[in-house]
Amino acid sequence: MARKPDEHGDKGDDATAHWQKRSAGNKALTKPRSRRGGGRPTIADVARKAGVGAITVSRALRDPERVSEDLRRQIQAAVDELGYVPDPNARALASARAEVFGVLVPSLTNNVFAEVVRGIYDSLSDGPFRVQLGNTHYSGLEEERLLQVFGPQRPAALIVAGVDQTPTARKLLESAGCPVVQVMETGPNPVDMLVGFSHFEGGRAATEHMIEVGYRRIGFIGARMDPRSQRRLAGYRAATEAAGLFDPRLVTTTPVPSSVTLGRELFRDALAKMPTLDGVFCNNDDIALGVLFECHRAAIAVPKSIGIVGFNDLDMMQSAFPSITSVRTYRYEIGRRSVAMALAAIAGKRPEQRVVDLGFELIRRESTAR
Amino acid sequence: MARKPDEHGDKGDDATAHWQKRSAGNKALTKPRSRRGGGRPTIADVARKAGVGAITVSRALRDPERVSEDLRRQIQAAVDELGYVPDPNARALASARAEVFGVLVPSLTNNVFAEVVRGIYDSLSDGPFRVQLGNTHYSGLEEERLLQVFGPQRPAALIVAGVDQTPTARKLLESAGCPVVQVMETGPNPVDMLVGFSHFEGGRAATEHMIEVGYRRIGFIGARMDPRSQRRLAGYRAATEAAGLFDPRLVTTTPVPSSVTLGRELFRDALAKMPTLDGVFCNNDDIALGVLFECHRAAIAVPKSIGIVGFNDLDMMQSAFPSITSVRTYRYEIGRRSVAMALAAIAGKRPEQRVVDLGFELIRRESTAR
DNA sequence: CACTGCCATGGTAGCGCTACCATCTGTCGT
DNA sequence: ACGACAGATGGTAGCGCTACCATGGCAGTG
Structure with missing residues (x-):
């Protein structure tokens, strides 16, 4: 079982770990700044170093074209030097919009949905968006619960499997305030957009x-x-x-x-x-x-x-x-397509085809060759 | 393909969707409150309704024992009535700690990792923690990149597959400021904790x-x-x-x-x-x-x-x-165990066994029966 | 009965970021 | 030459929540 139990330097029953630095008797030698936040550089640090206002740094990162070439370079240098990475939580709070795709699938181990999820991840890995994956276990109630949890996060988009949401879940999707893509099936009444096959x-x-x-x-x-x-x-x-x-x-x-x-x-x-x-x-x-x-x-x-x-x-x-x-069936492609449609909608260019049927193909093989 | 293209009520090339309510000419009839935040109830609303301070609501939700029976009931009633759900982003920002488990696996479709991930999800679905899943595609560099992205989120714990992190990735794990569980293998030098088999x-x-x-x-x-x-x-x-x-x-x-x-x-x-x-x-x-x-x-x-x-x-x-x-091999159990260990560490009760070997079992069958 | 200590509760001040608006500069038209 | 205007930049005020500290009440102590 466990080998050399305390080779990591813990002394006996000391339950404190290396990562628990806490305020172990900090005598408040410094001013009361930075009570929290373990010293990571903030946008203000970058702004100071680059000699610009914080808001300009924000703009340079979110919408570079609105900042002059000069400042952009200066800011980029400061970012690199400090190793600054924006805090997504602060960003989400301030802009009332998280860079998160909520994804709901009925199973994580069923290869079919795993492929869809992989398509989604692969399509999203380049951009700023994260994925918040929920496993509904084929339960409508669990789906409702997860949507309830996703709500306050203000996701940028929602991708959900199937078209058979409970009335409550459907209402939650309609009032989510973001693009919604239902996947895996076709059907006449999408909440918003739909990618799948019959x-x-x-x-x-x-x-x-x-x-x-x-x-x-x-x-x-x-x-x-x-x-x-x-x-x-x-x-x-x-x-x-x-x-x-x-x-x-x-x-x-x-x-x-x-x-x-x-x-x-x-x-x-x-x-x-x-x-x-x-x-x-x-x-x-x-x-x-x-x-x-x-x-x-x-x-x-x-x-x-x-x-x-x-x-x-x-x-x-x-x-x-x-x-x-x-x-x-084209599971991976369904994942990719659903992201593409959601991203288009986020960018304000809603695809004119709200319902996409990716079809299927019957592959004839030996098991029916007679 | 697409059936009845505009049965959803869109008129031709109008690219605006139902969820884009924007401020379509809001004449500022109201005071400048609530510029953002689409009207979801906040902790202040709950506090007002329950006749207590906001901070007491916060306590009642996070640590009910520190609030008197009476107020707790009152607050719960207000929460239910308003349908209040805390904003995880605001929470993370204020407390410098997100209720998120970062999970890094090399593949989403490989059944082996899918089982581990399922174990993790199942163990976490009761509590307040979300899962942030990253797919490293078996690449050390991608793993580093994802850890870099996870960092500013200040996750509550990290679960990563394998023990062969690059030196940079290892450093990132060590300085993550949270419990770290490496899974799927055993080995002599865990970053923090380890669950797997040989x-x-x-x-x-x-x-x-x-x-x-x-x-x-x-x-x-x-x-x-x-x-x-x-x-x-x-x-x-x-x-x-x-x-x-x-x-x-x-x-x-x-x-x-x-x-x-x-x-x-x-x-x-x-x-x-x-x-x-x-x-x-x-x-x-x-x-x-x-x-x-x-x-x-x-x-x-x-x-x-x-x-x-x-x-x-x-x-x-x-x-x-x-x-x-x-x-x-016991993949699902590895997922569950890794979460259990991380939760214990978060609660300050670090398991004395930092390295857990779940073993394996050779199942003898017909393919070698001679 | 003043004093200490503890508990439940509240007020205040941010967390790091961005929306909104103000300001400043330089260019253009008349 | 002057106002209008567009584009670049900055200041201020929050987003919703919690850490920190203050307060007030109440029991226990000598």
């Missing part, structure tokens, strides 16, 4: 493909069943009904969070319930992989006896054996 | 297991090769050398980011280089899965002809066919 159409396209290549007893296997999964299921249902192939017994779902292992189990259940099953459209790629593994284990031939289609097209789909047909 | 021992244990069950030409396949991967490789090397089985031609690595597809490719390379290969210890589970798929595709029997061991024990390892032996 899960319904994705589900339908996947199912139609299976019908087209000849599968007839096509099951749907879904876990978690959040609103997006529900729409994929609706797409599946539309396609199977149109072909006269729908049967409620073909649908196997659970509210339990998705995983590969769960995919195996659900597939076993589905097969027990409906032994004539000859294909499955899976809610997502984890489930699809679980189905594939279970087929291997039970020596069920894929794609001959069972066809498999996943959703999202994670990297492993192309490498699986057999490779798995999946609906490719 | 990648070297993990790599060694995995390799020793393969030797024990009879594999002799055991390869190492690794992507990304960050410091943690290097240590796993070192563990692999220690084990193979101790058994007289080390051969540099058995090691296949690349700096390219890890993926299942890459695992397949590297395994093909490894096999081409060393056809007598009879087992592989993989840098991580994605690689291991890629190796498994390639074995399927090439009709190589697992575990008979090739043994496979992964690292991290993601859920899919247990469900794969054959199931894959892997080194289980």
Whole structure:
């Protein structure tokens, strides 16, 4: 376990750390200045050093074009020399606007949202904006709570997953006083802006493909069943009904969070319930992989006896054996696009397209090649 | 694409949004109060309504025990009625301490770090602390930059992945003026506190297991090769050398980011280089899965002809066919523990164990069952 | 019963920054 | 030559909150 417990210089039970310098008996030798703030340079220090007013330093940093070439250089030199970095808290307080993007996603570990978040981070890393990430755990109430917390921070923009906010949450978004981008889906009534794709159409396209290549007893296997999964299921249902192939017994779902292992189990259940099953459209790629593994284990031939289609097209789909047909979605791009739209709105140039459909692509692979 | 472009009420090229209420000709009918701040209740409003001083409201919220039962109730009522939420920016400015945990990880999509981050979020969601997440992209320079940005925010604590900070980054951590927890590894010289496990021992244990069950030409396949991967490789090397089985031609690595597809490719390379290969210890589970798929595709029997061991024990390892032996690590717990230690330090009760080794467990499965 | 010490509460003065307005300079038009 | 005007710069007054210190009341002490 712990090695050499006090090699860091702590003496026994002394609970004071190196970073707790506190006012350990400071005899007030100095004037009462700088009670707080551990000595970091402030804008006033820079102004003094550069021989200008504080406000000019502020301008030089925020809006360089409004300051003459000369002063700008002088100020920059002072900033560099002092190692000055503006205090974002003071800035936010004074300007009533924090350089923060509030981002709400239902899960941090679900690869799908992780990709969106990565896109957001990558798009924001150049500029002055920070990200305030909230995990709603797929709960509307938690989403409301987080929006309540974000409010007083006065974020520059909000990016939230999905279009199924509770009425309260929607009201909070509408009154947030900043651009709002809903992501991951399309829909008719965005709070403000929207970037995503149609899960319904994705589900339908996947199912139609299976019908087209000849599968007839096509099951749907879904876990978690959040609103997006529900729409994929609706797409599946539309396609199977149109072909006269729908049967409620073909649908196997659970509210339990998705995983590969769960995919195996659900597939076993589905097969027990409906032994004539000859294909499955899976809610997502984890489930699809679980189905594939279970087929291997039970020596069920894929794609001959069972066809498999996943959703999202994670990297492993192309490498699986057999490779798995999946609906490719553009998560990273959704993240980037949402930031681009928000930044445009902040700059006053609102995109004329408030709703952007990034679409999807069905990638046909061995798992449905028959 | 965009449906019904202006159903939101925008008229053509008007670039002004609902949230931009600005001061559209406010005739200063009121006194010059509240120039900024969109009308949210402040602590003064609460104080007035409760008939107490502002400072008492502040105390009632931050340290309820220092305020009498009576006033506390009164203040709470006023808070509820007004829907008051404290402004974290003002709070941070006044107290020179933001209720923010700075968290630095090398990747947001790598499941391993996503789990750590989830643990951190879950541990922090109850309290007043926010999370400021930074993505270093496995770059020491980027890490330095992010620490520089975090500094002026005066975070309550910092959690950073790894122990291989650049000297500059280390200095920034030491002078951050807050508790620092390094996570994911063990090591002798923590900046402050440390929670993790030994990648070297993990790599060694995995390799020793393969030797024990009879594999002799055991390869190492690794992507990304960050410091943690290097240590796993070192563990692999220690084990193979101790058994007289080390051969540099058995090691296949690349700096390219890890993926299942890459695992397949590297395994093909490894096999081409060393056809007598009879087992592989993989840098991580994605690689291991890629190796498994390639074995399927090439009709190589697992575990008979090739043994496979992964690292991290993601859920899919247990469900794969054959199931894959892997080194289980406790990522979520690392996240939780790091927060617990930081919170203790903030509260002045520094844990006497500054270095916590959460260990690992080798999970033996079919992929090495011979 | 004056004195000490403690507790609950309040007033004041900022934290570091920017919005607002004032001032100053120099250029232009008439 | 003078006012009008635009552009650059600075001063002042907060943003909403909390650290610090002061105050007043009350119990305990000799």
